[in-house]
Amino acid sequence: MKIDLSNHIVELIDKYHESKAEQPRAYLGASLLGHECSRYLWYTFRWAYKQTFPGRVLRLFRRGQMEEETIVSDLRAIGVDMRYVGTHQLELNIAPHLGGHPDGVAVSGVPTAKKTPHITEFKTHNKKSFDDLVKNGVEKAKFMHYIQMQIYTRRKALTRALYYAICKDDDRVYTERIKLDIEVADKYIKRGVDITLAEHAPSRMSENPTWYQCKWCPAYDLCHKSKLTKEVNCRTCAHSTALSDGTWKCEKWDDIIPTEFQHKGCRSHVLHPDLVPWEMEPVDEWNCSYDGKTNGEDGVSSLEIIYGVIGKVASEFDGTIESGEGSPGGEFGRIYNKERDIPKEVK
Ligand code: SF4
Ligand code: SF4
Numbered sequence: 001m002k003i004d005l006s007n008h009i010v011e012l013i014d015k016y017h018e019s020k021a022e023q024p025r026a027y028l029g030a031s032l033l034g035h036e037c038s039r040y041l042w043y044t045f046r047w048a049y050k051q052t053f054p055g056r057v058l059r060l061f062r063r064g065q066m067e068e069e070t071i072v073s074d075l076r077a078i079g080v081d082m083r084y085v086g087t088h089q090l091e092l093n094i095a096p097h098l099g100g101h102p103d104g105v106a107v108s109g110v111p112t113a114k115k116t117p118h119i120t121e122f123k124t125h126n127k128k129s130f131d132d133l134v135k136n137g138v139e140k141a142k143f144m145h146y147i148q149m150q151i152y153t154r155r156k157a158l159t160r161a162l163y164y165a166i167c168k169d170d171d172r173v174y175t176e177r178i179k180l181d182i183e184v185a186d187k188y189i190k191r192g193v194d195i196t197l198a199e200h201a202p203s204r205m206s207e208n209p210t211w212y213q214c215k216w217c218p219a220y221d222l223c224h225k226s227k228l229t230k231e232v233n234c235r236t237c238a239h240s241t242a243l244s245d246g247t248w249k250c251e252k253w254d255d256i257i258p259t260e261f262q263h264k265g266c267r268s269h270v271l272h273p274d275l276v277p278w279e280m281e282p283v284d285e286w287n288c289s290y291d292g293k294t295n296g297e298d299g300v301s302s303l304e305i306i307y308g309v310i311g312k313v314a315s316e317f318d319g320t321i322e323s324g325e326g327s328p329g330g331e332f333g334r335i336y337n338k339e340r341d342i343p344k345e346v347k
Contacts, residue, residue: 014055021052026259028196030092030100033188034147036213037205041195043219045097045242046235048275051218063168064124068103071122071164080109082120092155095189096246097196102152106162113177118162119152121145130167130174138163138176147188149178154185196242201274227277232302234262238270238280238288252286268297271305
């Protein structure tokens with residue numbers, strides 16, 4: 001009998017990609033700002049849910065990225081002067097908590113507008129999505145891509161963007177030149193600023209848990225079901241505030257929180273009241289009560305609250321729970337949950 005190892009190979013490759021999962025971005029990306037649900041954007045910026053992808057999907061994303069090199073090569077072959085591509089992509093600071101990376105800039109040579117510089121965006125599509133794009137155009141078929149390009153074009157002080165789409169099924173190509181609409185670009189930049197600085201979660205796009213867009217949302221459980229975040233970091237903490245200069249401040253430690261520290265948080269973490277299903281009852285300045293349990297430095301930790309509630313107690317936990325005196329500007333060693341462990345004892 002021939003032993004088929006092919007599935008095993010795929011499994012190993014997929015596990016490799018899954019193990020390389022990245023940390024969430026510090027800023028809210030322009031690629032998301034056209035999303036219909038402001039609450040989803042707030043959750044995303046607050047690192048309040050974690051979206052994981054199977055290895056196959058991660059490989060699919062990689063394929064999309066690898067396509068960029070081919071597209072640039074084809075554009076250059078017809079005389080388009082492509083700059084800021086690949087590892088030299090521009091990092092655009094759109095507003096204090098908003099950012100993005102355009103796929104490139106066509107400085108000149110775009111057919112029919114050879115002297116006009118264009119922001120470029122390259123996207124791969126499956127057949128259904130590509131057919132819809134050809135039929136309806138970018139603004140109607142891919143509104144988030146449209147807004148992304150409007151914002152990049154505005155921030156680079158250009159007037160045009162070039163959308164280049166390729167169909168993964170049959171290599172068809174669709175291109176569209178997009179004209180800057182200043183009003184639209186500014187409206188969506190302002191939307192992003194308002195969402196990132198909002199202390200509370202904006203309203204849901206639908207209060208109906210069976211609404212089709214909600215059913216696909218990676219924040220569905222947090223938003224409509226358990227209504228409880230599973231993430232403990234500075235951005236899900238009631239003591240943190242996103243400031244208008246692009247930094248985060250911890251009220252508890254009266255200090256600016258470095259980004260690398262925000263991923264870990266400290267033992268004084270208190271769950272943000274919009275990320276739990278209960279009413280917050282203040283106990284004192286730094287502790288509150290949820291469902292009869294004190295949460296904060298003098299009470300049970302946020303991880304204990306979360307995992308006590310959903311009944312998931314990790315038997316493998318071998319860490320210790322320290323009484324947390326670590327501060328964002330101080331020693332990181334006191335942060336007990338840095339490996340994302342789940343406490344064994346749930347009070
Ligand atoms: S589940 Fe629906 S309402 Fe909630 S964040 Fe997602 S899209 Fe918005
Ligand atoms: S440092 Fe601690 S108290 Fe301050 S925001 Fe982060 S988790 Fe909350």
